Amino acid sequence: MSSASATLAVWASAWLAGSAAPDDVLDALAPWSEAHDVLAADDEGATRTGLPGPGAPPTSTAMLLAAVRRTAPRGQARLVLPAPGDVRGLPGPGRFSREATTAGEGVLFPDAGFGVVPSAIADGVVRWTVYAVGDSGPVPEYVPLNEAERDLRGQVRSAAAALTDLGVARHRPGVREEIAAALRRRPHALWPDGMPPQALRVLQQADEVDAILGAAAGDEPGGALSASAAIARSDALRPIATAVRVARRAAVAEAVRVLVSVPRA
Template identity: 85%
Template sequence: MSCASATLAVWASAWLAGAAAPDDVLDALAPWSDAHDVVAADDDAAELTALPAAGTPPTSTAMLLITIRKLAPRGQARLVLPAPGDVRGLPGPGRFSREATATGEGVLFADAGIGVVPGPIADGVVRWSVYAVPDPGPTPEYVALNEAERDLRGQVRAAAAALSEMDVARHRPGVREEIAASLRRRPQALWPGGMPPQALRVLQQADEVDAILSAAAGDEPGGALSATAAIARSDALRPIATAVRVARRAAVAEAVRVLVSVPR
């Protein structure tokens, strides 16, 4: 499942490197929404990209790809998955960083000087808002995929232990079936043929842990858990959510590295 930004980051990088066709990128985005459109989120982005400004009729993701190619013919994409208190990978203060943090995802095209953030605007429509990012910030920390996978496996065990300690299954009968159903309902991401197997495995594991987190956090306020227990549960699960984000970023970064390094 991963997220729409991960799909765009991998496929756009592969396309810029000559490892995919533009139609492949557009087809890969299809599972995330019936329709996608694109706008420049502010005047700076509109001037830089010539994309339509917010408040005017939007354009297509095909035009976004053309724009990226014009700005950085051989660039690469960086997946960002920020959360409050965890802004690793962001370029620094600015609208892109704020909106990506609010949404929980985004794609930075550092060589092109832009960042894009997806968000639903209507049933079946995702809008990609484009922001000018004149300073990409420092090089993001490198996390080896082996390290990310090892930590994620540890967090799988931690997630299971947290569910047991908090007795979520008692409060939520059928929670295991709920997790399996949640995974089946999520969009099935499409990946290029040259994706490294380990990156695919880590992305799958991240999806599984994410589904467990969703189940563990599923009690409504005023439900079976007391406020104190709910806070304790949130504190216990936060490191697991962080590990999921780290693993997804590491997997996508490794996929991009491999896809763009293959001789054409």
């Protein structure tokens, strides 16, 4: 779904560009959890950022923003949404890349030399773990938002067909209501003024397709489908999940591009 990492990437970039206040960034993270804290993963990360490291009490996201400002006052954030076999946008081998792939999300601050990965550590608490990144890697591939949106729309049709062809609707006749309920349960993401309308539309479409994917993947072996049918379904849905990640990255990248280009007041 549109994630805490997407929220942080957009808002932190807007703040660094002078088009948002630090409190705006903190408020935008609130829908994702009641509380957020920050801790460096190791001594290298703590030294690079000035944030507390292992064994120390965690600090606040306000201090994370201060660390970004100190190290890269005019930098930008990059959303990463890696998955096994799809590591586009990652800086290369290292702890940040490994942990972001495990989590399925993260935010890289290339100019600051570190990245952060969110994880739920308790009910109502998200921890942003900070990892030093020595080399931010190549410039990520550019995907025009029009292309990402077009591909995502095509995948909506593919997802609907997959639900039918793979028998999900037959085995779970209430699947449409399940999808609608899943969308209602998702946190309502907040976005800055000036957010490109097309980027917002693509993010919403990505959430809708992701909800379909969740419903389609919800009946694993032991349920109505055989193991072989579940594998076939997973293979059929994998390109759709990839398209969702590509669309989200493209939408966030376009939002960052537009928001950082807004002249300071």
